[in-house]
Amino acid sequence: MTGQNVEKYLRFGRSPATCGQGLKLTCDPAVYLLPASFQKSSGVSRKDFSGFKNLFHRFLQVKGPSVEWAKINRPPEDSIQPYEKIKAKGLPNNITETLNKLVVVKLNGGLGTSMGCKGPKSLISVRNENTFLDLTVQQIEHLNKTYNADVPLVLMNSFNTDEDTKKILQKYSHHRVKIHTFNQSRYPRINKESLLPIATNMGMTGENAEAWYPPGHGDIYASFHNSGLLDNLLAEGREYMFVSNIDNLGATVDLFILHHLICQPADKRCEFIMEVTDKTRADVKGGTLIQYEDHLRLLEIAQVPKAHVDEFKSVTKFKIFNTNNLWISLSAIKRLQERNSMDLEIIVNPKTLDGGLNVIQLETAVGAAIKSFNNAMGVNVPRSRFLPVKTSSDLLLVMSNLYSLDAGSLTMSKKREFLTTPHVKLGSSFTKVQDFLTRFENIPDMLELDHLTVSGDVTFGKNVSLKGTVIIIANHGDRIDIPAGAMLENKIVSGNLRILDH
Template sequence: MGKIKRKDSLSDFKAITRSSALECLSLHISKLIETAKNKEEVALELKRFEELYHRFLVLQDSKIDWRKIQPPEQGLVHNHESLDDPPLERATEMLNKLVVVKLNGGLGTTMGCTGPKSAIEVREEMTFLDLTVQQVKWLNYTYNCNVPLVLMNSFNTHEETERIIGKYKGALVQILTFNQARYPRIDKETLLPCASDYEEDDSEWYPPGHGDIYFALKYSGLLDSFLKEDKEYIFISNIDNLGATVDLKILNYLANSDCEFLMEVTNKTMADVKGGTLISYEGHSQLLELAQVPKNHVDEFKSIKKFRIFNTNNLWLKLKAIKRVLAKDDFDLDIIVNEKRVKGNQKIIQLETAVGASIKYFNTAKGINVPRSRFLPVKTTSDLLLVKSNLYSLKHGGLLMNPERPFPEVPLIKLGEEHFKNVQHFLQRIPNIPNIIELDHLTVTGDVTFGFDVVLKGTVIIVANHGERIDIPSGAILENKVITGNLRILDH
């Protein structure tokens, strides 16, 4: 009986603590609103943050029940190859009802760059944004249609993106922008916002993940505007995914079925073990992210045997369905608690949501198992080496696999963070991308540089020990080799 009393007492204590935290938060937010220039708009935005924070406190102790997780139900995921191409006249009709949205809120800081990630040069002196505009421009020209390109920016990328898109005027592409929300970071110790002024110190604020796109579309006025223009479909993807082009087969399936939500998934490899996956949970389709997995089940989640597919974050939805879902009071996306350390080693929390987590709110949601070619993200310089290489050719802003590649899988590339994380250092160390047509696996760590016209085949591992340097000479052909700090070359 005593144990029960102690348990009840602990529950009461937590309830009191959370109640106090919410009260303090309300006061803090009121003060933040007073510091804002546009008080009405900021009040609406911070109200959404307060609701997210409230759910975070209430759900702190609730964990996903691992025993209830099941593979996707039969029929939930369709193969891309089973879908039909539409006739030309039907393609133009559907494209005129399509809106293409690119998630453009990220900075290039993880690759040592400043400004929007979309401004990083990828191939032939063209940036992610250049390639995206080229894709939509080709689409409009080829099919005589009017597909707008819409960029969801963050407060970090908005100003620079607005400056850049000026150069695309007259490019057969209507480019629109809107901003996602701006939420205050939370001090992990006090559970209170770090920010004290809405207009100052951007470092105390963060964009709350791409799940914010639904409310951002609504409050920007674009959702209603598109519906008035008789737009019916929306394709959402990350701007750094060079494989995320408009696919007429998927659009045709969306338009001619009762599906309201399609998520592109693809087969998981060892390079994708952290990607979110589709599951069945308590009778509903759901997206499971790594951050939601109990620590003792992380290895199981990463297994490519149990969870064989992952979310590419290429999503297709019907606009009327989005409007209907947003009108309900129960549209609460799963919270992703992102813990970080910032200036002075301060521990902070960012409450975020994922766009794909909305799958459970739509009628007849499906997954489409697409070829790996539709998932070509560039998160690191290892990815950058891949998309810059002769493994791909550029066509209408999209990347096509070189037909000389003997197998469809892309090589696994791992470049050491200390010497290759920064794009500038990467380009200095690899001024000429090696021929990797026959490469399976490349690992490079330490102080390593590459000459011109290097050919890599099979598995190549190059490790320069601390204080040593390895220079791969121009014209070198490395096939199934291990090169160590003392320059010994061994058969692998």
């Protein structure tokens, strides 16, 4: 950031003392926000700058919350269809032809840092030494082989994950899956006080490494369009993309939903389906669908006024939440991008960097675009289609005998009497994947488990069985070793001890 640019920026109305939102400026402030090298660069960087400029400009104009609580209504009955109704329509007559109209897109911009891993999260081993990416490729390859189809896989990478992901893709060269990648944008983090970028140049090393961020998965529309990949896939005859988070192991291609989309008359064709599922108390922060100003709309907790947060979390008022499994018309994306008519709500994400500097990231969510598409709807799917792995607690579930693995897909074991997933809460000693793995000689039998809480320095021997509600708490300075072959049923274990009998 040159001193001249800062001077121009401040002269047009910004200073640390006057950095509130809703300020009317006499020029476009974003022009003065970034280093001249960024503004003058070509290719993707120029597109990044244009996207950031628009987002930042909108951020400055925002006054108050993005929704008025009094205007929120429950969605009309027919706008969220039960999955069973979609399934009742049956499968397409020609499954191969239907599948060849599909593209599978996985959001692959995240790192595994929250689980103590370096590099892309998609490269963490989650089951039988298979990574998220391995399982995804296996699923699509199985589809292509079973139905003699040609469904491609598209990965939306970020600057954090692109290089490592591309290196690993070579191992799939002999699989029956065409894999494409494109990068989401790179935007500058903004100093919370001055509203100026903390980047000093375009570099990604040294002090500048923390200056940039990928602006959320809502960036998919612009980046996909700008990459040229969208046009190429449309030219191949592709009509819909199925988008999901790569760490959601339940997000497999569903032929019934795809058939529902393809079989609609052209004038009534649904351009956007959001898979939602019933909310439990573990999902209270998930986005939900509402009716707002005659449109179906995604409401995220970040948009909710503080006075109404408890109401938003209510399981009775807002009964469903967004799984982020989305089915979207490719031609509709192209239309909306060319008209620049996709208005996604801005999510202001505050962060504190390692040095203590408070910054903000301006982000958007992919599901927020639902209001821009014609005949958009929700489908209330079984909980099995939402199986995210965000923590080591989730990892324990998917590694256990609760699930069977077949052709890259995890399904609940038929030996489990209940369809519900146990509630598992592992303490901080298990946060990092490497620490987690050293604490289990092998994964316990959890077929009859309802609830597990583990806190402190706890290890598990081989062939441990957990049933009912099990709580194990090792106090600070204490250690608990669960011996091989132990069976714990409705037990509370605490203190500093070792269980010697079964």
